[in-house]
Amino acid sequence: MxxxxxxxxxxxxxxxxxxxxxxxxxxxxxxxxxxxxxxxxxxxxxxxxxxxFSGDKQIALTFDDGPHSVYTPRLLDGLRKRGVHATFFLLGENVEGKEAIVKQMDEDGHLIGNHGYSHVQMSKELVGTACQQIEQNNRKIEEITGVRPQYLRPPYGSWNEELECTTNMTVVLWNLDPLDWKSKNTKKVARYIVKHVEPGDIILLHDVYPSSVEAALEVIDTLTKQGYTFVTVDELLID
CATH class of the missing domain: 1.20.5 (Single alpha-helices involved in coiled-coils or other helix-helix interfaces)
Incomplete structure (x- = not known):
């Protein structure tokens, strides 16, 4: 007893x-x-x-293939409510007809980059053809925002030095890929990011899937509590 x-x-x-x-x-x-x-x-x-006081626990959320007429505005609303800025690599063919979304993206303080005009593997294209696609999208984005994109993410991460010399843009890839396009599972994507993230990571997501948008907002809420701050790619590279 x-x-x-x-x-x-x-x-x-x-x-x-x-x-x-x-x-x-x-x-x-x-x-x-x-x-x-x-x-x-x-x-x-x-x-x-x-x-x-958060130290160096900075990470960058990046979104490819947008804008989407429904899911990108939903994401922008969620980011605005949380005071978070992200980086969007836009496809020129998806910008057509969604200029207002791109303008809102710019006004909200997000960084807008180039993802090509269509989703092709640029390293397999003729240099002239690839650069024409990039320039076409640059002009389109600049017409909307007044700012010429300085950052480029080639589809599939497919790139070569010859293209880099021709375009004179900073190529940004990623080092954390939860394969959101494959699973399309909010919880699975969020868990993967939270488990594997490290300070300085550039996280690859796609704002054309509702599951990815929901996962991104869930990740922000979780990692903010762990002392992480979210910055745009240019801020991360400069720091």
Whole structure:
């Protein structure tokens, strides 16, 4: 009986220690996030301090093949609500008729890159043909946003040095691919990213699938709690 009583007391003390430690940690985070901020500091100042304290846990969400008439606006709404910026590599043939979505994307502060005019393997195309596709899409995006894309993601990641010299654009690939286009499973995609992500990762997703949009927002909510911040590709490369 005495042994059971001692065991019960030990468990109670152990649980109280955990609760106390968690309370102290949350209090520490509140103090840390408000450190060096004057009373009444605006939200931008608070966000900047939080970003500084997050260290180097920055990652970039990138989306290929859009825009989609339904799923891209849904994604933009979710990103806006969370205060997150992402990078979109647009297909020229999908931009046609969706100029308003691209304009909103730009106004929301996202980085817009070039994914070619159609989804072809550029390294197998003649240099002139591939560059014509890239330039056609650059002009289209610039007409909408007033900004000429500086970043290019070739479909399938297929590229060669000859094309790079001709286009004079920065080629951006990726280092974390959850194969969202293959599984089309929100939970599976989100779990894969959360499990394998590391600071500095460029994550490949596609905003033409509802499952990918839902997974992206779920990942943001989960990783934000783990101290990650989401930046555009240019911010990640500059840092």
């Amino acid at each position: 005495k042994i059971r009583w001692k065991t019960a007391c030990f468990l109670v003390v152990f649980i109280l220690d955990i609760i106390f430690a968690k309370t102290m940690y949350l209090s520490y985070m509140d103090v840390k996030n408000s450190l060096f901020l004057p009373a009444g500091a605006d939200e931008e100042a608070v966000d900047e301090v939080r970003r500084q």
